[in-house]
Amino acid sequence: MIRFTRVSKDYPRLGAALSNVSFSVAKGEFVFLTGASGAGKSTILKLIYMEERPTNGEVRVGGMSSVTIRRRDVPKLRRRLGIVFQDFRLLEDRTAEANVAFALEVIGAPRATIANKVSRALTQVGLASKAASFPRELSGGEQQRVAIARALVNDPVLLVADEPTGNLDERATRGVFQLLREINASGTAVLMATHNLDIIRRSDYRTIELNRGQIVFDSAEAAKAAIERFAE
Amino acid sequence: MPAVRDTFFAFRRAPLLSALSITTIAFSLFAVGLFGLVVLNIREALQKVEERVEIRAFVAEKTPVEQIALAADDVSKYPEVLSVDLVTQEEALERARKELGEFRDVFEAEFLPPSLDVHLKPGFRDPTTVHRVADKLKALTFIDDVRFGEDWITQLYRLRNIAGVAGVALGLAFAAVAVIIIGATIRMAVLARSREISIMRLVGATDAYVRRPFLIEGFIKGVLGGALALCLTWLAIRLVSGYLSFQTVFFDQSIGLIGIAGGALIGLLGSAFSVGRHLRRV
Structure with a gap:
């Protein structure tokens, strides 16, 4: 699904954001990406949806490579991904329903199918009754659910979430996390950047920890090493 | 859409x-x-203003009117020429009386020469073309003098x-x-x-x-x-x-x-x- 091979990313003014990072995420996997602010989590996510290109190395997502992808093919990649942000990124002047429909309209989905798909996505996130509400009329948790519905409406193979619970209270955080688990359970891979250690501790998903642009811990690698040690 | x-x-x-x-x-x-x-x-x-650009060719004394008319016809066929007016001595006096106050009491037209007033087509009113046409007119044997307000045209x-x-x-x-x-x-x-x-x-x-x-x-x-x-x-x-x-x-x-x-x-x-x-x- 995702493969990073010796990826480095330098920003002209900020310097190195990632150094020699390699990891992969399999289909249907749930992976936490954690680390302090500035550790490189968001850079990894941006490289996944090709908002940024690596300075060195290769990023492969769903069969597309950062080395060979053309600018005009990036939308094709993004249509296979769902992207969720800490600040929801909803259009304030459109209802929840319209915000979700927007994701289908911009990719030219047949009009007849839109209402049905939107209704299904809003039901999935538990917001069918608030379809006609504007973002300002919804709580933070509900706004994030709308954003998740928008990310889900295209049936993505991978959901990328950048601190999706960063702006939410404890209760809303639990609700959103539960929703992401359900989405993963239905077969969608989830890569969630977070520094909420509580969530990470309460689940047994794979965790990759970054520090100053390098992977300092990967629970999958640690488990593999433990198994190898045990085998010896 | x-x-x-x-x-x-x-x-x-x-x-x-x-x-x-x-x-x-x-x-x-x-x-x-x-x-x-x-x-x-x-x-x-x-x-x-350009429309007022004209070349006035004064005809020599005693040139027969028929010859002037024939010449006017020839000149009107020049590619640069829009029209040619034949101004007889009497018409010249009439015009002078209209334009210049001191001619009001003059009744004899003999001292005024007849002329061909040549108007040029738009696009042919520049100093070079005016000069060229004036020179052609000057070359005609029965034309005494040609006037076209050279300075005025150049300034314009x-x-x-x-x-x-x-x-x-x-x-x-x-x-x-x-x-x-x-x-x-x-x-x-x-x-x-x-x-x-x-x-x-x-x-x-x-x-x-x-x-x-x-x-x-x-x-x-x-x-x-x-x-x-x-x-x-x-x-x-x-x-x-x-x-x-x-x-x-x-x-x-x-x-x-x-x-x-x-x-x-x-x-x-x-x-x-x-x-x-x-x-x-x-």
């Missing part, structure tokens, strides 16, 4: 910004239009050339300023919707899809701005004519339409440029 719907949605959502864009486009084109009108009126005035053409060059230079400067102002206005509209653009791209919209409503918006703003500019120019020229009791010329229909089309083109190109630049950055 989602792009058209999005365009009208953008107008409805930010009516003040849209009105500001249209007004800015209108005033920028209004400045160009006013300048265009000044040039047009100066050109018109110069053209009227110098003025015309200066007005032409200044017109083109200032017109280009005005048009460049208009394009820059309109581009900046459209850029404001693009920036006001940058959040929407970034969301569109995140959910997989192609650049063409993002660009489309902005192009339609720019086109519509350009057309409305151009039409408003035309109305403002018309109003301004009416006011000037009214206050100064001055006969003025306005753009004809085709130039008016070209103005509106120009507005539409500037709106379209301004939008394409602004949104393209924005897309390359995000």
Whole structure:
């Protein structure tokens, strides 16, 4: 699904954001990406949806490579991904329903199918009754659910979430996390950047920890090493 | 069509910004239009003066009238010549009495020579052509003298050339300023919707899809701005004519339409440029 091979990313003014990072995420996997602010989590996510290109190395997502992808093919990649942000990124002047429909309209989905798909996505996130509400009329948790519905409406193979619970209270955080688990359970891979250690501790998903642009811990690698040690 | 719907949605959502864009486009084109009108009126005035360019060829004494008539016929066939008037001695006196007060008491026409008054076609009234035709006339045996106000024609053409060059230079400067102002206005509209653009791209919209409503918006703003500019120019020229009791010329229909089309083109190109630049950055 995702493969990073010796990826480095330098920003002209900020310097190195990632150094020699390699990891992969399999289909249907749930992976936490954690680390302090500035550790490189968001850079990894941006490289996944090709908002940024690596300075060195290769990023492969769903069969597309950062080395060979053309600018005009990036939308094709993004249509296979769902992207969720800490600040929801909803259009304030459109209802929840319209915000979700927007994701289908911009990719030219047949009009007849839109209402049905939107209704299904809003039901999935538990917001069918608030379809006609504007973002300002919804709580933070509900706004994030709308954003998740928008990310889900295209049936993505991978959901990328950048601190999706960063702006939410404890209760809303639990609700959103539960929703992401359900989405993963239905077969969608989830890569969630977070520094909420509580969530990470309460689940047994794979965790990759970054520090100053390098992977300092990967629970999958640690488990593999433990198994190898045990085998010896 | 989602792009058209999005365009009208953008107008409805930010009516003040849209009105500001249209007004800015209108005033920028209004400045160009006013300048265009000044040039047009100066050109018109110069053209009227030019029409008075004539060559007067005085015929030698005792030349038979038939020969003069034949010569007039020949001269009228020169490619540069629009018309030739044969002015007899009596007509010359009549004209002199009309134009010059001191001739009012003169009743004898013998001392005034008959002449051929040669009018040139438009485009052949420049000093070189006038000289050439005058020389041809001088070469005729029965022509005594040729007059055509050489200094006056040279000055007129110098003025015309200066007005032409200044017109083109200032017109280009005005048009460049208009394009820059309109581009900046459209850029404001693009920036006001940058959040929407970034969301569109995140959910997989192609650049063409993002660009489309902005192009339609720019086109519509350009057309409305151009039409408003035309109305403002018309109003301004009416006011000037009214206050100064001055006969003025306005753009004809085709130039008016070209103005509106120009507005539409500037709106379209301004939008394409602004949104393209924005897309390359995000």
